[in-house]
Amino acid sequence: MSTFVIESTRSGFVESFHVVSVAVVSAESTLVAAAGDPDRVTFWRSAAKPFQSLPLVQDGAADRYGFGPRELALACASHSSEPVHRALAMQMLRASGCEENQLACGPHPSLSQAVAEEALRAGVALTPRWNNCSGKHAGMLALARHHGWDPTGYASAGHPVQERIQDEIAKWTGLPRDALVKGVDGCLAVCFGLPLRAMATAWARFGISEDPAARRLREAMLAHPDLVAGKGRACTDLMTAFQGEAVVKIGAEGVYCAALPRARLGVALKVEDGDARCAAPALLTVLRFVAEQQGIPLPMTGLEHHAEPRLFNTRGEVVGSLRTAGSLGFA
Amino acid sequence: MSTFVIESTRSGFVESFHVVSVAVVSAESTLVAAAGDPDRVTFWRSAAKPFQSLPLVQDGAADRYGFGPRELALACASHSSEPVHRALAMQMLRASGCEENQLACGPHPSLSQAVAEEALRAGVALTPRWNNCSGKHAGMLALARHHGWDPTGYASAGHPVQERIQDEIAKWTGLPRDALVKGVDGCLAVCFGLPLRAMATAWARFGISEDPAARRLREAMLAHPDLVAGKGRACTDLMTAFQGEAVVKIGAEGVYCAALPRARLGVALKVEDGDARCAAPALLTVLRFVAEQQGIPLPMTGLEHHAEPRLFNTRGEVVGSLRTAGSLGFA
Numbered sequence A, B: 001m002s003t004f005v006i007e008s009t010r011s012g013f014v015e016s017f018h019v020v021s022v023a024v025v026s027a028e029s030t031l032v033a034a035a036g037d038p039d040r041v042t043f044w045r046s047a048a049k050p051f052q053s054l055p056l057v058q059d060g061a062a063d064r065y066g067f068g069p070r071e072l073a074l075a076c077a078s079h080s081s082e083p084v085h086r087a088l089a090m091q092m093l094r095a096s097g098c099e100e101n102q103l104a105c106g107p108h109p110s111l112s113q114a115v116a117e118e119a120l121r122a123g124v125a126l127t128p129r130w131n132n133c134s135g136k137h138a139g140m141l142a143l144a145r146h147h148g149w150d151p152t153g154y155a156s157a158g159h160p161v162q163e164r165i166q167d168e169i170a171k172w173t174g175l176p177r178d179a180l181v182k183g184v185d186g187c188l189a190v191c192f193g194l195p196l197r198a199m200a201t202a203w204a205r206f207g208i209s210e211d212p213a214a215r216r217l218r219e220a221m222l223a224h225p226d227l228v229a230g231k232g233r234a235c236t237d238l239m240t241a242f243q244g245e246a247v248v249k250i251g252a253e254g255v256y257c258a259a260l261p262r263a264r265l266g267v268a269l270k271v272e273d274g275d276a277r278c279a280a281p282a283l284l285t286v287l288r289f290v291a292e293q294q295g296i297p298l299p300m301t302g303l304e305h306h307a308e309p310r311l312f313n314t315r316g317e318v319v320g321s322l323r324t325a326g327s328l329g330f331a
Helices: A045-052 A054-058 A069-075 A083-095 A113-122 A134-147 A160-173 A196-208 A212-223 A234-242 A276-294 B045-052 B054-058 B069-075 B083-095 B113-121 B134-147 B160-173 B196-208 B212-223 B234-242 B276-294
Strands: A004-010 A013-026 A031-035 A041-043 A181-184 A190-195 A247-251 A255-260 A265-271 A310-312 A318-326 B004-010 B013-026 B031-035 B041-043 B181-184 B190-195 B247-251 B255-260 B265-271 B310-312 B318-326
Touching (some): A013 A196, A013 A276, A013 B041, A041 A181, A045 A134, A045 A160, A045 A212, A054 A160, A054 A212, A069 A083, A083 A134, A196 A212, A196 A247, A276 A318, B045 B160, B045 B196, B045 B255, B054 B212, B069 B134, B083 B134, B196 B265, B212 B247, B234 B276, B255 B276, B276 B318
Antiparallel strands (some): A181 A190, A255 A265, B004 B318, B013 B265, B255 B265
């Protein structure tokens, strides 16, 4: 099996390294390329959000509450708690007749350091809308409202909202419903554990699906990459640069997934130690490799700092970087 | 070779894992126990500070400028920028006739989240005294002053201060001077790259040395663990709990070193991916193992949260922990 790592360098020497497992899979679930253990089971975390949002669209809740591309992009987002993200989450709640205090997720400092520091300086009391998953949760609450389900416990295993989502996850990954490991995500919603290969299968299908709900979510993410993450964040910058050639979504603990519709492929990777900084460099290396092999265009302009993030000392001088080593192998 | 990992769990399932290399070595450089690659070469980072501080004491600078156990503890510290740490660093500078703007290190937010947030809320402009290495740098400046060396560039390779330190590092590790990899640390001082086994040898020797300078530094660290790190930090809590049975010092990027004087052993470990959260759990597992094998006392009361740090969701509920798996092997 090919070994694929992200090396952390200092003064030209490899100081630390991060092992990455990768699965590149066709929509028919054929493994095209891999590194490490493509059958590695881990939690999908936020890279599952497009699939967690499918019932919201399919069941008619999105239409009923007037959720357009912006709201759907936010439902799939791990946003930076920028003012636009918080306002949109509140708008989704209002539209479905819900209140912020019904959100199961707790607050946390913004994933954007600038936004987090501004909030701290201003003495803002963080509330659940600040959670990077508040759009997903607003969507789950809207789904419960739409079906007339008691929203209490909407984020927990066993609630109809989560049962409905689990059905979709099973369908898109091709896994038996009971094969999905269930855990509690950082935002308190159910998160699903499954092999990277199955995640990649779902993403390959998501990239080319003609299912109207999948199509709307995919197009929403591509139309509003600024709402899927935030200023300077990888998902936003990558989808902006790729000009529709790839849909990407990061997850916590080193997970990153992508769809390459033109190649009909899906990608899922896991930085084995969960390092969040290494996920984007790993994904960009995989996407460049696959694009070259498949002969498809994938504009990479302006993504150099995501492909090889520089490391600085306390005087702001570059001391090293996070760089890819090793290679993907063909399956 | 034994495999030793820190597992990151979520809902009872292993989500991510961190591989750890360990060397447990006698003062005679005999490998007693190991995991992963005990010959792994990496940067010693701040776990080298006691050795970087030896010339300060040996050459008479500490005595000349009135540096007692508190100042020497701070010279060996990666402190939390608490008021006491900043004040002591300034006092060291004043005593040797230096100014804060001569410190080569840049500022950074405190390693203590509470201190960092307080500074941000208060709108404090961070200056070099805030750097966790400001005590080490104040000591280096004092050494330059004492010898009448031009302090310009005192932190950089080639300056007499760094040459003098490199001699000591070579002596204590038993490595040829030229075998030491040289890099630039986060604080801009020279950092040294060498095998874990050599780091552990130096620590074993440091723990039992009758060299007056080593003894003074060792006793300073043991007498003032609050100055070596800070409130709630691992080095402070561990040395407080151990009641003189171990000297410990963390380094950046997952390095942790320790001396167990009663067993005449030194420990050096590296979390291969550099995860700082995993270093203390790994060290505590190694120390417990060694103490049991050697039949020496090592009080562990109150260290449970360092041995297995809990992981929380955004509502503050426990979702998992960082726990040790695998084992050390005897060499």
